[in-house]
Amino acid sequence: MTSTTPPVVRPTAAERARTVACRPSAAVCAAGVSGSRVLAHATTKAGSVLLVVPAAGELAVAVRTAEDGDLAALVMVTDHAPVSLRDPVRAQLWLSGWLAPVPDDETREAALEFAEVLPAGALLDVGVSATLLRLDLAEVVLGENGGTTEIEPEDYTAANPDPLVAVESSALQHLDADHPEELALLRSRIPAQWLAAGDVVRPLGLDRAGFRLRIxxxxxHRDVRVPFDVPVDSEDALGPAVHRMMCAARRCCRVSD
Structure with a gap:
Protein backbone atom coordinates (compact mmCIF):
# COMPACT_ATOMS: atom_id res chain seq x y z
CA MET A 1 0.00 0.00 0.00
CA THR A 2 1.41 3.37 -1.02
CA SER A 3 1.31 5.92 1.81
CA THR A 4 1.42 9.69 1.51
CA THR A 5 0.74 10.41 5.18
CA PRO A 6 3.01 12.94 6.90
CA PRO A 7 5.38 11.98 9.72
CA VAL A 8 3.51 11.02 12.89
CA VAL A 9 3.15 13.90 15.34
CA ARG A 10 1.88 13.44 18.86
CA PRO A 11 1.19 15.84 21.72
CA THR A 12 3.95 16.14 24.32
CA ALA A 13 3.84 14.06 27.49
CA ALA A 14 2.91 17.16 29.50
CA GLU A 15 0.04 17.94 27.11
CA ARG A 16 -1.17 14.35 27.28
CA ALA A 17 -1.02 14.49 31.08
CA ARG A 18 -3.05 17.70 31.19
CA THR A 19 -5.60 16.07 28.87
CA VAL A 20 -5.90 12.98 31.10
CA ALA A 21 -6.38 15.35 34.05
CA CYS A 22 -9.64 16.49 32.42
CA ARG A 23 -11.19 13.02 32.77
CA PRO A 24 -13.82 12.63 35.52
CA SER A 25 -12.63 9.38 37.13
CA ALA A 26 -10.33 10.22 40.07
CA ALA A 27 -9.31 8.66 43.37
CA VAL A 28 -7.16 9.88 46.25
CA CYS A 29 -4.76 7.96 48.47
CA ALA A 30 -3.46 9.81 51.52
CA ALA A 31 -1.47 8.95 54.61
CA GLY A 32 -3.74 7.50 57.28
CA VAL A 33 -6.86 7.66 55.11
CA SER A 34 -8.48 4.41 54.04
CA GLY A 35 -10.63 5.93 51.33
CA SER A 36 -12.40 9.10 50.30
CA ARG A 37 -14.84 10.27 47.66
CA VAL A 38 -13.77 12.91 45.18
CA LEU A 39 -16.82 14.95 44.21
CA ALA A 40 -14.93 16.78 41.47
CA HIS A 41 -11.37 17.58 40.50
CA ALA A 42 -9.67 19.96 38.10
CA THR A 43 -6.34 21.38 37.07
CA THR A 44 -6.93 25.08 36.47
CA LYS A 45 -5.56 27.02 33.52
CA ALA A 46 -2.80 28.25 35.82
CA GLY A 47 -1.94 24.64 36.71
CA SER A 48 -3.38 24.51 40.23
CA VAL A 49 -4.69 21.05 41.18
CA LEU A 50 -7.98 21.37 43.09
CA LEU A 51 -10.31 18.78 44.64
CA VAL A 52 -13.85 19.06 45.94
CA VAL A 53 -14.45 16.48 48.70
CA PRO A 54 -17.14 15.98 51.37
CA ALA A 55 -16.49 18.31 54.30
CA ALA A 56 -17.25 15.57 56.81
CA GLY A 57 -15.33 12.92 54.91
CA GLU A 58 -12.24 11.15 56.21
CA LEU A 59 -9.91 12.96 53.80
CA ALA A 60 -11.11 16.47 54.62
CA VAL A 61 -10.91 15.75 58.34
CA ALA A 62 -7.39 14.30 58.01
CA VAL A 63 -6.21 17.36 56.07
CA ARG A 64 -7.74 19.80 58.56
CA THR A 65 -6.15 18.04 61.54
CA ALA A 66 -2.74 17.31 59.99
CA GLU A 67 0.08 18.47 62.29
CA ASP A 68 1.96 20.32 59.56
CA GLY A 69 -1.16 21.81 57.99
CA ASP A 70 -0.99 19.55 54.96
CA LEU A 71 -1.15 15.85 54.14
CA ALA A 72 0.93 13.72 51.76
CA ALA A 73 -1.41 12.45 49.05
CA LEU A 74 -1.63 10.86 45.62
CA VAL A 75 -4.37 11.77 43.16
CA MET A 76 -4.92 9.18 40.42
CA VAL A 77 -6.96 10.02 37.32
CA THR A 78 -7.96 7.23 34.94
CA ASP A 79 -8.67 7.82 31.26
CA HIS A 80 -11.22 5.37 29.80
CA ALA A 81 -11.88 5.00 26.09
CA PRO A 82 -15.29 6.40 25.09
CA VAL A 83 -16.12 3.28 23.03
CA SER A 84 -16.35 -0.32 24.20
CA LEU A 85 -12.93 -2.02 24.05
CA ARG A 86 -11.53 -5.18 25.62
CA ASP A 87 -8.98 -3.04 27.49
CA PRO A 88 -10.73 0.30 28.01
CA VAL A 89 -8.07 2.10 30.09
CA ARG A 90 -6.08 4.39 27.81
CA ALA A 91 -3.93 6.09 30.41
CA GLN A 92 -3.51 6.86 34.10
CA LEU A 93 -2.12 10.00 35.67
CA TRP A 94 -0.56 10.10 39.15
CA LEU A 95 -0.26 13.51 40.82
CA SER A 96 1.69 13.40 44.09
CA GLY A 97 2.18 16.14 46.64
CA TRP A 98 0.65 17.65 49.75
CA LEU A 99 -3.03 18.42 50.23
CA ALA A 100 -4.13 21.47 52.18
CA PRO A 101 -7.42 23.33 52.55
CA VAL A 102 -7.87 26.35 50.32
CA PRO A 103 -7.90 29.33 52.74
CA ASP A 104 -11.29 30.98 53.22
CA ASP A 105 -10.14 34.25 51.65
CA GLU A 106 -8.98 32.38 48.51
CA THR A 107 -11.92 29.99 48.17
CA ARG A 108 -14.07 32.17 45.91
CA GLU A 109 -11.26 32.87 43.46
CA ALA A 110 -10.16 29.22 43.44
CA ALA A 111 -13.76 28.07 42.83
CA LEU A 112 -14.05 30.46 39.89
CA GLU A 113 -10.80 29.14 38.41
CA PHE A 114 -12.11 25.59 38.92
CA ALA A 115 -15.44 26.43 37.24
CA GLU A 116 -13.61 28.00 34.29
CA VAL A 117 -12.27 24.57 33.28
CA LEU A 118 -15.03 22.43 34.82
CA PRO A 119 -18.35 23.96 35.96
CA ALA A 120 -19.03 21.10 38.38
CA GLY A 121 -22.23 21.20 40.40
CA ALA A 122 -20.26 20.14 43.50
CA LEU A 123 -18.73 23.62 43.62
CA LEU A 124 -22.10 24.95 44.81
CA ASP A 125 -21.69 22.88 47.99
CA VAL A 126 -18.25 24.28 48.87
CA GLY A 127 -18.47 25.92 52.28
CA VAL A 128 -21.60 23.94 53.17
CA SER A 129 -21.27 20.16 52.75
CA ALA A 130 -18.09 20.18 50.66
CA THR A 131 -14.52 21.43 51.04
CA LEU A 132 -12.06 22.69 48.44
CA LEU A 133 -8.53 21.28 48.72
CA ARG A 134 -5.37 22.24 46.82
CA LEU A 135 -2.55 19.83 45.97
CA ASP A 136 0.94 21.28 46.24
CA LEU A 137 2.35 19.32 43.33
CA ALA A 138 5.64 17.47 43.78
CA GLU A 139 5.59 14.66 41.20
CA VAL A 140 3.72 13.90 37.98
CA VAL A 141 3.75 10.45 36.34
CA LEU A 142 1.83 9.47 33.21
CA GLY A 143 1.12 5.79 32.52
CA GLU A 144 0.42 4.74 28.93
CA ASN A 145 0.81 1.57 26.86
CA GLY A 146 2.33 -0.38 29.73
CA GLY A 147 5.02 2.22 30.45
CA THR A 148 5.38 5.36 32.55
CA THR A 149 6.77 8.84 31.90
CA GLU A 150 7.87 11.23 34.63
CA ILE A 151 6.97 14.84 33.93
CA GLU A 152 8.41 17.87 35.68
CA PRO A 153 5.66 19.61 37.66
CA GLU A 154 6.62 22.91 36.00
CA ASP A 155 6.11 21.38 32.55
CA TYR A 156 2.76 19.96 33.63
CA THR A 157 1.46 23.26 34.97
CA ALA A 158 2.70 25.15 31.88
CA ALA A 159 1.06 22.77 29.38
CA ASN A 160 -2.49 22.96 28.03
CA PRO A 161 -5.01 20.15 27.54
CA ASP A 162 -5.62 19.03 23.99
CA PRO A 163 -7.92 21.49 22.13
CA LEU A 164 -10.27 18.63 21.20
CA VAL A 165 -10.67 17.21 24.71
CA ALA A 166 -14.26 18.45 25.08
CA VAL A 167 -15.49 16.88 21.81
CA GLU A 168 -13.33 13.75 21.62
CA SER A 169 -15.76 11.32 23.28
CA SER A 170 -18.80 12.30 21.22
CA ALA A 171 -16.78 12.37 17.99
CA LEU A 172 -15.38 8.87 18.52
CA GLN A 173 -18.73 7.44 19.59
CA HIS A 174 -20.35 8.94 16.48
CA LEU A 175 -17.61 7.54 14.24
CA ASP A 176 -17.86 4.09 15.82
CA ALA A 177 -21.66 3.84 15.70
CA ASP A 178 -22.64 5.72 12.57
CA HIS A 179 -19.77 5.90 10.08
CA PRO A 180 -18.45 2.46 9.13
CA GLU A 181 -17.24 3.75 5.75
CA GLU A 182 -15.07 6.43 7.34
CA LEU A 183 -13.75 3.94 9.88
CA ALA A 184 -12.85 1.61 7.01
CA LEU A 185 -10.98 4.46 5.33
CA LEU A 186 -9.02 5.06 8.52
CA ARG A 187 -8.25 1.34 8.63
CA SER A 188 -6.88 1.60 5.09
CA ARG A 189 -4.18 3.97 6.39
CA ILE A 190 -2.73 1.26 8.65
CA PRO A 191 0.27 -0.60 7.16
CA ALA A 192 -1.00 -3.89 5.74
CA GLN A 193 1.63 -5.93 7.61
CA TRP A 194 0.13 -4.79 10.92
CA LEU A 195 -3.25 -6.38 10.13
CA ALA A 196 -4.35 -9.98 9.90
CA ALA A 197 -7.60 -11.63 8.88
CA GLY A 198 -10.16 -11.24 11.65
CA ASP A 199 -8.52 -8.23 13.26
CA VAL A 200 -10.96 -5.56 14.41
CA VAL A 201 -10.07 -1.86 14.20
CA ARG A 202 -11.82 0.51 16.62
CA PRO A 203 -11.46 4.23 17.30
CA LEU A 204 -9.33 4.74 20.40
CA GLY A 205 -8.52 8.44 20.59
CA LEU A 206 -8.64 11.82 18.90
CA ASP A 207 -6.35 14.75 19.53
CA ARG A 208 -4.86 17.72 17.72
CA ALA A 209 -2.47 15.45 15.82
CA GLY A 210 -5.07 12.99 14.47
CA PHE A 211 -6.84 9.74 15.28
CA ARG A 212 -5.62 6.82 17.35
CA LEU A 213 -6.91 3.39 16.38
CA ARG A 214 -6.94 0.16 18.37
CA ILE A 215 -6.26 -3.08 16.48
CA HIS A 221 -3.98 -5.42 20.73
CA ARG A 222 -1.90 -2.73 19.08
CA ASP A 223 -2.44 1.03 18.88
CA VAL A 224 -1.59 3.14 15.85
CA ARG A 225 -1.85 6.80 14.93
CA VAL A 226 -3.38 8.16 11.73
CA PRO A 227 -2.26 11.80 11.58
CA PHE A 228 -3.91 14.87 10.14
CA ASP A 229 -2.01 16.62 7.37
CA VAL A 230 -1.61 19.56 9.77
CA PRO A 231 -2.29 19.43 13.53
CA VAL A 232 -5.48 21.28 14.47
CA ASP A 233 -5.60 24.05 17.04
CA SER A 234 -9.34 24.31 17.71
CA GLU A 235 -12.62 22.43 17.54
CA ASP A 236 -13.60 24.49 14.47
CA ALA A 237 -10.57 23.13 12.60
CA LEU A 238 -11.53 19.49 13.25
CA GLY A 239 -14.18 19.12 10.53
CA PRO A 240 -11.97 20.40 7.68
CA ALA A 241 -9.03 18.29 8.89
CA VAL A 242 -11.15 15.11 8.92
CA HIS A 243 -12.53 15.96 5.47
CA ARG A 244 -9.03 16.33 4.03
CA MET A 245 -7.97 13.07 5.68
CA MET A 246 -10.91 11.14 4.22
CA CYS A 247 -10.41 12.62 0.76
CA ALA A 248 -6.75 11.57 0.83
CA ALA A 249 -7.70 8.07 1.98
CA ARG A 250 -10.24 7.70 -0.83
CA ARG A 251 -7.67 8.76 -3.41
CA CYS A 252 -5.18 6.20 -2.08
CA CYS A 253 -7.83 3.47 -2.09
CA ARG A 254 -8.69 4.22 -5.75
CA VAL A 255 -5.00 4.10 -6.70
CA SER A 256 -4.63 0.77 -4.88
CA ASP A 257 -7.69 -0.63 -6.65
Missing part, protein backbone atom coordinates in the same frame (compact mmCIF):
# COMPACT_ATOMS: atom_id res chain seq x y z
CA UNK A 216 -7.84 -5.92 18.45
CA UNK A 217 -6.83 -9.47 17.54
CA UNK A 218 -6.52 -12.89 19.08
CA UNK A 219 -2.90 -12.03 19.84
CA UNK A 220 -3.79 -8.98 21.93
Missing amino acids: ESGRG
Whole structure:
Protein backbone atom coordinates (compact mmCIF):
# COMPACT_ATOMS: atom_id res chain seq x y z
CA MET A 1 0.00 0.00 0.00
CA THR A 2 1.41 3.37 -1.02
CA SER A 3 1.31 5.92 1.81
CA THR A 4 1.42 9.69 1.51
CA THR A 5 0.74 10.41 5.18
CA PRO A 6 3.01 12.94 6.90
CA PRO A 7 5.38 11.98 9.72
CA VAL A 8 3.51 11.02 12.89
CA VAL A 9 3.15 13.90 15.34
CA ARG A 10 1.88 13.44 18.86
CA PRO A 11 1.19 15.84 21.72
CA THR A 12 3.95 16.14 24.32
CA ALA A 13 3.84 14.06 27.49
CA ALA A 14 2.91 17.16 29.50
CA GLU A 15 0.04 17.94 27.11
CA ARG A 16 -1.17 14.35 27.28
CA ALA A 17 -1.02 14.49 31.08
CA ARG A 18 -3.05 17.70 31.19
CA THR A 19 -5.60 16.07 28.87
CA VAL A 20 -5.90 12.98 31.10
CA ALA A 21 -6.38 15.35 34.05
CA CYS A 22 -9.64 16.49 32.42
CA ARG A 23 -11.19 13.02 32.77
CA PRO A 24 -13.82 12.63 35.52
CA SER A 25 -12.63 9.38 37.13
CA ALA A 26 -10.33 10.22 40.07
CA ALA A 27 -9.31 8.66 43.37
CA VAL A 28 -7.16 9.88 46.25
CA CYS A 29 -4.76 7.96 48.47
CA ALA A 30 -3.46 9.81 51.52
CA ALA A 31 -1.47 8.95 54.61
CA GLY A 32 -3.74 7.50 57.28
CA VAL A 33 -6.86 7.66 55.11
CA SER A 34 -8.48 4.41 54.04
CA GLY A 35 -10.63 5.93 51.33
CA SER A 36 -12.40 9.10 50.30
CA ARG A 37 -14.84 10.27 47.66
CA VAL A 38 -13.77 12.91 45.18
CA LEU A 39 -16.82 14.95 44.21
CA ALA A 40 -14.93 16.78 41.47
CA HIS A 41 -11.37 17.58 40.50
CA ALA A 42 -9.67 19.96 38.10
CA THR A 43 -6.34 21.38 37.07
CA THR A 44 -6.93 25.08 36.47
CA LYS A 45 -5.56 27.02 33.52
CA ALA A 46 -2.80 28.25 35.82
CA GLY A 47 -1.94 24.64 36.71
CA SER A 48 -3.38 24.51 40.23
CA VAL A 49 -4.69 21.05 41.18
CA LEU A 50 -7.98 21.37 43.09
CA LEU A 51 -10.31 18.78 44.64
CA VAL A 52 -13.85 19.06 45.94
CA VAL A 53 -14.45 16.48 48.70
CA PRO A 54 -17.14 15.98 51.37
CA ALA A 55 -16.49 18.31 54.30
CA ALA A 56 -17.25 15.57 56.81
CA GLY A 57 -15.33 12.92 54.91
CA GLU A 58 -12.24 11.15 56.21
CA LEU A 59 -9.91 12.96 53.80
CA ALA A 60 -11.11 16.47 54.62
CA VAL A 61 -10.91 15.75 58.34
CA ALA A 62 -7.39 14.30 58.01
CA VAL A 63 -6.21 17.36 56.07
CA ARG A 64 -7.74 19.80 58.56
CA THR A 65 -6.15 18.04 61.54
CA ALA A 66 -2.74 17.31 59.99
CA GLU A 67 0.08 18.47 62.29
CA ASP A 68 1.96 20.32 59.56
CA GLY A 69 -1.16 21.81 57.99
CA ASP A 70 -0.99 19.55 54.96
CA LEU A 71 -1.15 15.85 54.14
CA ALA A 72 0.93 13.72 51.76
CA ALA A 73 -1.41 12.45 49.05
CA LEU A 74 -1.63 10.86 45.62
CA VAL A 75 -4.37 11.77 43.16
CA MET A 76 -4.92 9.18 40.42
CA VAL A 77 -6.96 10.02 37.32
CA THR A 78 -7.96 7.23 34.94
CA ASP A 79 -8.67 7.82 31.26
CA HIS A 80 -11.22 5.37 29.80
CA ALA A 81 -11.88 5.00 26.09
CA PRO A 82 -15.29 6.40 25.09
CA VAL A 83 -16.12 3.28 23.03
CA SER A 84 -16.35 -0.32 24.20
CA LEU A 85 -12.93 -2.02 24.05
CA ARG A 86 -11.53 -5.18 25.62
CA ASP A 87 -8.98 -3.04 27.49
CA PRO A 88 -10.73 0.30 28.01
CA VAL A 89 -8.07 2.10 30.09
CA ARG A 90 -6.08 4.39 27.81
CA ALA A 91 -3.93 6.09 30.41
CA GLN A 92 -3.51 6.86 34.10
CA LEU A 93 -2.12 10.00 35.67
CA TRP A 94 -0.56 10.10 39.15
CA LEU A 95 -0.26 13.51 40.82
CA SER A 96 1.69 13.40 44.09
CA GLY A 97 2.18 16.14 46.64
CA TRP A 98 0.65 17.65 49.75
CA LEU A 99 -3.03 18.42 50.23
CA ALA A 100 -4.13 21.47 52.18
CA PRO A 101 -7.42 23.33 52.55
CA VAL A 102 -7.87 26.35 50.32
CA PRO A 103 -7.90 29.33 52.74
CA ASP A 104 -11.29 30.98 53.22
CA ASP A 105 -10.14 34.25 51.65
CA GLU A 106 -8.98 32.38 48.51
CA THR A 107 -11.92 29.99 48.17
CA ARG A 108 -14.07 32.17 45.91
CA GLU A 109 -11.26 32.87 43.46
CA ALA A 110 -10.16 29.22 43.44
CA ALA A 111 -13.76 28.07 42.83
CA LEU A 112 -14.05 30.46 39.89
CA GLU A 113 -10.80 29.14 38.41
CA PHE A 114 -12.11 25.59 38.92
CA ALA A 115 -15.44 26.43 37.24
CA GLU A 116 -13.61 28.00 34.29
CA VAL A 117 -12.27 24.57 33.28
CA LEU A 118 -15.03 22.43 34.82
CA PRO A 119 -18.35 23.96 35.96
CA ALA A 120 -19.03 21.10 38.38
CA GLY A 121 -22.23 21.20 40.40
CA ALA A 122 -20.26 20.14 43.50
CA LEU A 123 -18.73 23.62 43.62
CA LEU A 124 -22.10 24.95 44.81
CA ASP A 125 -21.69 22.88 47.99
CA VAL A 126 -18.25 24.28 48.87
CA GLY A 127 -18.47 25.92 52.28
CA VAL A 128 -21.60 23.94 53.17
CA SER A 129 -21.27 20.16 52.75
CA ALA A 130 -18.09 20.18 50.66
CA THR A 131 -14.52 21.43 51.04
CA LEU A 132 -12.06 22.69 48.44
CA LEU A 133 -8.53 21.28 48.72
CA ARG A 134 -5.37 22.24 46.82
CA LEU A 135 -2.55 19.83 45.97
CA ASP A 136 0.94 21.28 46.24
CA LEU A 137 2.35 19.32 43.33
CA ALA A 138 5.64 17.47 43.78
CA GLU A 139 5.59 14.66 41.20
CA VAL A 140 3.72 13.90 37.98
CA VAL A 141 3.75 10.45 36.34
CA LEU A 142 1.83 9.47 33.21
CA GLY A 143 1.12 5.79 32.52
CA GLU A 144 0.42 4.74 28.93
CA ASN A 145 0.81 1.57 26.86
CA GLY A 146 2.33 -0.38 29.73
CA GLY A 147 5.02 2.22 30.45
CA THR A 148 5.38 5.36 32.55
CA THR A 149 6.77 8.84 31.90
CA GLU A 150 7.87 11.23 34.63
CA ILE A 151 6.97 14.84 33.93
CA GLU A 152 8.41 17.87 35.68
CA PRO A 153 5.66 19.61 37.66
CA GLU A 154 6.62 22.91 36.00
CA ASP A 155 6.11 21.38 32.55
CA TYR A 156 2.76 19.96 33.63
CA THR A 157 1.46 23.26 34.97
CA ALA A 158 2.70 25.15 31.88
CA ALA A 159 1.06 22.77 29.38
CA ASN A 160 -2.49 22.96 28.03
CA PRO A 161 -5.01 20.15 27.54
CA ASP A 162 -5.62 19.03 23.99
CA PRO A 163 -7.92 21.49 22.13
CA LEU A 164 -10.27 18.63 21.20
CA VAL A 165 -10.67 17.21 24.71
CA ALA A 166 -14.26 18.45 25.08
CA VAL A 167 -15.49 16.88 21.81
CA GLU A 168 -13.33 13.75 21.62
CA SER A 169 -15.76 11.32 23.28
CA SER A 170 -18.80 12.30 21.22
CA ALA A 171 -16.78 12.37 17.99
CA LEU A 172 -15.38 8.87 18.52
CA GLN A 173 -18.73 7.44 19.59
CA HIS A 174 -20.35 8.94 16.48
CA LEU A 175 -17.61 7.54 14.24
CA ASP A 176 -17.86 4.09 15.82
CA ALA A 177 -21.66 3.84 15.70
CA ASP A 178 -22.64 5.72 12.57
CA HIS A 179 -19.77 5.90 10.08
CA PRO A 180 -18.45 2.46 9.13
CA GLU A 181 -17.24 3.75 5.75
CA GLU A 182 -15.07 6.43 7.34
CA LEU A 183 -13.75 3.94 9.88
CA ALA A 184 -12.85 1.61 7.01
CA LEU A 185 -10.98 4.46 5.33
CA LEU A 186 -9.02 5.06 8.52
CA ARG A 187 -8.25 1.34 8.63
CA SER A 188 -6.88 1.60 5.09
CA ARG A 189 -4.18 3.97 6.39
CA ILE A 190 -2.73 1.26 8.65
CA PRO A 191 0.27 -0.60 7.16
CA ALA A 192 -1.00 -3.89 5.74
CA GLN A 193 1.63 -5.93 7.61
CA TRP A 194 0.13 -4.79 10.92
CA LEU A 195 -3.25 -6.38 10.13
CA ALA A 196 -4.35 -9.98 9.90
CA ALA A 197 -7.60 -11.63 8.88
CA GLY A 198 -10.16 -11.24 11.65
CA ASP A 199 -8.52 -8.23 13.26
CA VAL A 200 -10.96 -5.56 14.41
CA VAL A 201 -10.07 -1.86 14.20
CA ARG A 202 -11.82 0.51 16.62
CA PRO A 203 -11.46 4.23 17.30
CA LEU A 204 -9.33 4.74 20.40
CA GLY A 205 -8.52 8.44 20.59
CA LEU A 206 -8.64 11.82 18.90
CA ASP A 207 -6.35 14.75 19.53
CA ARG A 208 -4.86 17.72 17.72
CA ALA A 209 -2.47 15.45 15.82
CA GLY A 210 -5.07 12.99 14.47
CA PHE A 211 -6.84 9.74 15.28
CA ARG A 212 -5.62 6.82 17.35
CA LEU A 213 -6.91 3.39 16.38
CA ARG A 214 -6.94 0.16 18.37
CA ILE A 215 -6.26 -3.08 16.48
CA GLU A 216 -7.84 -5.92 18.45
CA SER A 217 -6.83 -9.47 17.54
CA GLY A 218 -6.52 -12.89 19.08
CA ARG A 219 -2.90 -12.03 19.84
CA GLY A 220 -3.79 -8.98 21.93
CA HIS A 221 -3.98 -5.42 20.73
CA ARG A 222 -1.90 -2.73 19.08
CA ASP A 223 -2.44 1.03 18.88
CA VAL A 224 -1.59 3.14 15.85
CA ARG A 225 -1.85 6.80 14.93
CA VAL A 226 -3.38 8.16 11.73
CA PRO A 227 -2.26 11.80 11.58
CA PHE A 228 -3.91 14.87 10.14
CA ASP A 229 -2.01 16.62 7.37
CA VAL A 230 -1.61 19.56 9.77
CA PRO A 231 -2.29 19.43 13.53
CA VAL A 232 -5.48 21.28 14.47
CA ASP A 233 -5.60 24.05 17.04
CA SER A 234 -9.34 24.31 17.71
CA GLU A 235 -12.62 22.43 17.54
CA ASP A 236 -13.60 24.49 14.47
CA ALA A 237 -10.57 23.13 12.60
CA LEU A 238 -11.53 19.49 13.25
CA GLY A 239 -14.18 19.12 10.53
CA PRO A 240 -11.97 20.40 7.68
CA ALA A 241 -9.03 18.29 8.89
CA VAL A 242 -11.15 15.11 8.92
CA HIS A 243 -12.53 15.96 5.47
CA ARG A 244 -9.03 16.33 4.03
CA MET A 245 -7.97 13.07 5.68
CA MET A 246 -10.91 11.14 4.22
CA CYS A 247 -10.41 12.62 0.76
CA ALA A 248 -6.75 11.57 0.83
CA ALA A 249 -7.70 8.07 1.98
CA ARG A 250 -10.24 7.70 -0.83
CA ARG A 251 -7.67 8.76 -3.41
CA CYS A 252 -5.18 6.20 -2.08
CA CYS A 253 -7.83 3.47 -2.09
CA ARG A 254 -8.69 4.22 -5.75
CA VAL A 255 -5.00 4.10 -6.70
CA SER A 256 -4.63 0.77 -4.88
CA ASP A 257 -7.69 -0.63 -6.65
